[in-house]
Amino acid sequence: xxxxxxxxxxxxxxxxxxxxxxxxxxxxxxxxxxxxxxxxxxxxxxxxxxxxxxxxxxxxxxxxxxxxxxxxxxxxxxxxxxxxxxxxxxxxxxxxxxxxxxxxxxxxxxxxxxxxxxxxxxxxxxxxxxxxxxxxxxxxxxxxxxxxxxxxxxxxxxxxxxxxxxxxxxxxxxxxxxxxxxxxxxxxxxxxxxxxxxxxxxxxxxxxxxxxxxxxxxxxxxxxxxxxxxxxxxxxxxxxxxxxxxxxxxxxxxxxxxxxxxxxxxxxxxxxxxxxxxxxxxxxxxxxxxxxxxxxxxxxxxxxxxxxxxxxxxxxxxxxxx
Amino acid sequence: xxxxxxxxxxxxxxxxxxxxxxxxxxxxxxxxxxxxxxxxxxxxxxxxxxxxxxxxxxxxxxxxxxxxxxxxxxxxxxxxxxxxxxxxxxxxxxxxxxxxxxxxxxxxxxxxxxxxxxxxxxxxxxxxxxxxxxxxxxxxxxxxxxxxxxxxxxxxxxxxxxxxxxxxxxxxxxxxxxxxxxxxxxxxxxxxxxxxxxxxxxxxxxxxxxxxxxxxxxxxxxxxxxxxxxxxxxxxxxxxxxxxxxxxxxxxxxxxxxxxxxxxxxxxxxxxxxxxxxxxxxxxxxxxxxxxxxxxxxxxxxxxxxxxxxxxxxxxxxxxxxxxxxxxxxxxxxxxxxxxxxxxxxxxxxxxxxxxxxxxxxx
Numbered sequence: 001x002x003x004x005x006x007x008x009x010x011x012x013x014x015x016x017x018x019x020x021x022x023x024x025x026x027x028x029x030x031x032x033x034x035x036x037x038x039x040x041x042x043x044x045x046x047x048x049x050x051x052x053x054x055x056x057x058x059x060x061x062x063x064x065x066x067x068x069x070x071x072x073x074x075x076x077x078x079x080x081x082x083x084x085x086x087x088x089x090x091x092x093x094x095x096x097x098x099x100x101x102x103x104x105x106x107x108x109x110x111x112x113x114x115x116x117x118x119x120x121x122x123x124x125x126x127x128x129x130x131x132x133x134x135x136x137x138x139x140x141x142x143x144x145x146x147x148x149x150x151x152x153x154x155x156x157x158x159x160x161x162x163x164x165x166x167x168x169x170x171x172x173x174x175x176x177x178x179x180x181x182x183x184x185x186x187x188x189x190x191x192x193x194x195x196x197x198x199x200x201x202x203x204x205x206x207x208x209x210x211x212x213x214x215x216x217x218x219x220x221x222x223x224x225x226x227x228x229x230x231x232x233x234x235x236x237x238x239x240x241x242x243x244x245x246x247x248x249x250x251x252x253x254x255x256x257x258x259x260x261x262x263x264x265x266x267x268x269x270x271x272x273x274x275x276x277x278x279x280x281x282x283x284x285x286x287x288x289x290x291x292x293x294x295x296x297x298x299x300x301x302x303x304x305x306x307x308x309x310x311x312x313x314x315x316x317x318x319x320x321x322x
Numbered sequence: 323x324x325x326x327x328x329x330x331x332x333x334x335x336x337x338x339x340x341x342x343x344x345x346x347x348x349x350x351x352x353x354x355x356x357x358x359x360x361x362x363x364x365x366x367x368x369x370x371x372x373x374x375x376x377x378x379x380x381x382x383x384x385x386x387x388x389x390x391x392x393x394x395x396x397x398x399x400x401x402x403x404x405x406x407x408x409x410x411x412x413x414x415x416x417x418x419x420x421x422x423x424x425x426x427x428x429x430x431x432x433x434x435x436x437x438x439x440x441x442x443x444x445x446x447x448x449x450x451x452x453x454x455x456x457x458x459x460x461x462x463x464x465x466x467x468x469x470x471x472x473x474x475x476x477x478x479x480x481x482x483x484x485x486x487x488x489x490x491x492x493x494x495x496x497x498x499x500x501x502x503x504x505x506x507x508x509x510x511x512x513x514x515x516x517x518x519x520x521x522x523x524x525x526x527x528x529x530x531x532x533x534x535x536x537x538x539x540x541x542x543x544x545x546x547x548x549x550x551x552x553x554x555x556x557x558x559x560x561x562x563x564x565x566x567x568x569x570x571x572x573x574x575x576x577x578x579x580x581x582x583x584x585x586x587x588x589x590x591x592x593x594x595x596x597x598x599x600x601x602x603x604x605x606x607x608x609x610x611x612x613x614x615x616x617x618x619x620x621x622x623x624x625x626x627x628x629x630x631x632x633x634x635x636x637x638x639x640x641x642x643x644x645x646x647x648x649x650x651x652x653x654x655x656x657x658x659x660x661x662x663x664x665x666x667x668x669x670x671x672x673x674x675x676x677x678x679x680x681x682x683x684x685x
Contacts, residue, residue, distance in 0.1 A: 059456070076537075088363065116582060
């Protein structure tokens, strides 16, 4: 999705548990002299203690969307509000959407995948999640806390001053198991350079897989988290039809449990790499650049999800090879 | 850049063009023929004697909705600042002499931080309905008091429409459309249940049918009072506009709808069981922003992002294409007598066309 032409406005989705430091981060973004006009959509107007014309209050209204064979949820208020805001030219250069601490971030992200008006005007930039290094321990049992980490492209491991170095190591390792794709930054007071926050282009298909090679090569961790991420790396060519059947069946049956998915594929008979990404049951893909001469043609897929049967997925994927 | 349609017919010719500083969000005609318009920069203007008179200057927040009361005595505007402003009597001029008093701001209802993005006057009295988050407030301009606040509850209010007889008001949002009776505001609303959200809703001119365009790319049409709605599908995207013709070719008025760049016109078959059948109109290659039937004929106007304003004769074929908004049209309105058409553009253009003498006999 989301061709990054100059006409689209990038949007950052900001998530994090209550008290993790989202508001502090929002205030930094709003006051930082980055020369960008940033509009912020918040859930609780009072939370952002800043007088800014471009802070807009939103209700977290979830619309169910049953569209042919896929069923997903979107944030209806975002469509209304952004549609209204986008009429005025040059009103803002970047949009930040804050979700409340107890919200599933999926409906926000899906809104930009599904809605034809949003797709033309808005380009998802990244999901940024602020994690309270100390208090996250009390929240692991909450689905929202895990999903916020699972969906993230950028994670601020915040309030590092409140935990011991050893606790921090363990926490970071646990988060990496859950989400091997996200860039993790250790922060205090949500202090992080704007370059790491805004303009990340994590959803840009042209940069679909800038995955840490270490993650791709890593062996399975010995953690027993229900939310985890893993990569499939296979050489060889894929049978386009088999791949299609497998993917559509997978998304229909496991879509609810797949949070994020990305991949570069080598499809038989095609000279170009095929790149794709997905959020739950929504998938977006396109042919990318041609394979270079001498480049090893291979397939790389990354899954982040809950209760995913890694062995089965690996085996099923291999069945799609020619 | 006006006048010559695909068949060389001139139905309407440009009478005047002016501009606002930003995207024109709404245009409205009162019964007496003067025009008002609003912009995303927050301007409200009225057009008189070929000049634009500013009722509200540009600011930081947009005005999103604008409407004249049925008797033309009041003009109301709402927008991002949460204020509903009501002006009394637009000044009218005759032979250069002012006949009535200036447009005077008589009320400014503050609802910040809510946005007011939908408003409509009752078709029978001076009651104004406007959206307020998950509520709709009904305000009486004669007594200048709030009459009631209707809780839509399910979601923000996405659209509202008075029944033409003034006896009820339909409010659309997530879960469908709720219809409140104006006779007893405290009565529970009648729910037209939908599996998704209803984004637009419109009553037929005779008040017999209510249509709603839904988030799951369907249209629901209900003969009001009947428990069984018709469902229409097959659209490429959300339904962004719905409009009913004033009179139909046979037993029911025509319903036109737009979805992205496509238009479908539905005609009811004589037998209820045969339902409604659609005729697809293709012209635009970008999103249609406004679609409106002429108030007395089957002439249909469609205004789109592609900078074309199509006039469809008998709601079937392109009779004329009007231009003048380089980066696309945003809104349009027919004057009450149908002799003039106004459209707003995304770069602030405001254009008025009037019926061509030679163009008689359409529709």
